Amino acid sequence: MTDVLIAGAGPTGLLLAAELALAGVRVTVLERRSGPGLPRPVGLQPRTAELLELRGLNPADQQADGPSGHFAGLPVALDHSVWQTRHPRVLNRTQDDVEAMLAAHALALGAVIERGHEVTAVDVDADGVTIHRSPGVRVAEPPARGEAPNDTDGLRARWLVACDGAHSTVRRLLGVPFPGRTETSVATLAHIRLAAASSLVPARATHFSQVTRQVDGYWSMLTPLGDGGHRFVFGSTTRQPGRDAPVSDTEVTEALTALYGAETQLGEVYGASRFNDATRQLEQYRHGRVLFAGDAAHIHPPLGGQGLNLGVQDAMNLGWKLAATVRGTAPSGLLDTYHAERHPAAERVLRHTAAQRVFTAPDRGENVEALREIVVDLMRLPDANRYFSGLLSGLGLEYPGARRVPDLDLTTATGPTRLSALLHGGRGVLLDLGDHSVPPGCTGQVDHVRAATADPGYRGRLLLVRPDGYAVDPAELGRWFG
DSSP: OEEEEEEOOSHHHHHHHHHHHHTTOOEEEEESSSSOOOOOEEEEOHHHHHHHHTTTOOOOOSSTTOOOOOSTTOSOOOOGGGGOOSOOSOEEEEHHHHHHHHHHHHHHTTOEEEESOOEEEEEEOSSOEEEEEOOOEESSOOOTTSOOOOSSSOEEEEEEEEOOOTTOHHHHHHTOOOOEEOOSOEEEEEEEEEEEOOTTSOSSOOOGGGSEEEETTEEEEEEEOSSSEEEEEEEESSOOOOTTOOOOHHHHHHHHHHHHOTTOEEEEEEEEEEEEOOEEEOSOSEETTEEEOGGGTEEOOOOSSOHHHHHHHHHHHHHHHHHHHHHTOOOTTTTHHHHHHHHHHHHHHHHHHHHHHHHHOTTOOHHHHHHHHHHHHHHTSHHHHHHHHHHHHSTTOOBTTBEEOOOOEEEETTEEEEHHHHTTTSOEEEEESSOOOOOTTOOSSEEEEEOBOOOTTTTTOEEEEOTTSEEEOGGGHHHHHO
16 A cells, blocks of 8 residues: 555656655556657746755756746736746746656655556545556556555555546546536647748747737747747637647648748648647545646646646645645644645636636737737836736745745855755755744754845744745744644
């Protein structure tokens, strides 16, 4: 019997597995795919990059001169630097690259990943969960402290976390409702190489508003990827393919010709998929011994590059809380704060992606154009730009009684360091930046560090920093760490 089973080895499931393994929890990940995800580009928002650095992971950009973020493609760059971050830009990575990084991290910590498994049944009782699945391939042997899963019987665990995507098998097998708005349109994402390009094809990656076009019912975003390839996102107001219809070279060629002229010729399609604009969210992220995270808990249109980031942030919030629950050190109600904090965070993303749909719709009328002009003027005001920047980057997210702390430069008795380095072990930190008495109840669940900082906003303060990088009232140490 393992402590936690995770369904899904996407970024959410892999980071969650690493967080649990880091805390000494036995964890096994089951993945339907036999290999990593598509080499499709993804953007790591500034807050996601910060969270990866909290665990010593390198969120390095693959295209250092790429664009920053945007809201609804409006022609105003978002200034993330106002949030005192070391990552003031959206970082360009690929899905398979992120998954490879997180898988290596999880395996190094002792997590088990088994690929090629289709979950076929889920049985939940008061003490745990039993999973039945099709045969697959074990990527790593279980940690020495655990027992090897039994491949002939069901896998037994104390907890199950569904990180198995928008079409979650776990959610379906348990009959958990997924309320929201059904799709109204389907679009295509193709990774292509061009044999020839007209002057209409963008020569380099730039702001979102500079790589979009609308012609004869087609709309598109064509972005150079820096390796000779292009990301081609397109759709049509008159042609609606089925969500699961294969993407043909002919379809891509027709769209390229309509949007970028006959001089633009397709060389090859090296990856393609479709997506829709459905918006849904679970009413509860916990159902007994089963928890949901990432796209299994919420879906929305891919506007503003939020999906992967929202799931990674779910994992960072849930990991340390579930680990403390498994170990028996969690104070009462700690696990419930996962839903209490992350459900509103995702709900906020669902709302602002719905708002972005208004501005990006290809058939918008003169009233929407008038509204676009007003919002563009508004976004040029520093305070408004800061609001939109915080909204899209995740840097502006606060929880009740918990606020993000920037990655402070610190000086300790052993020399210079940064706050992120103090959190590599996944434990909370009681950070004394003055000369404070240790609060009563500090029983070893957190690391007590005395340091100095030149930052005037934090100099002299006593901070209780959770493993996910949010500071809470030191007087509430018992509430968060027991």
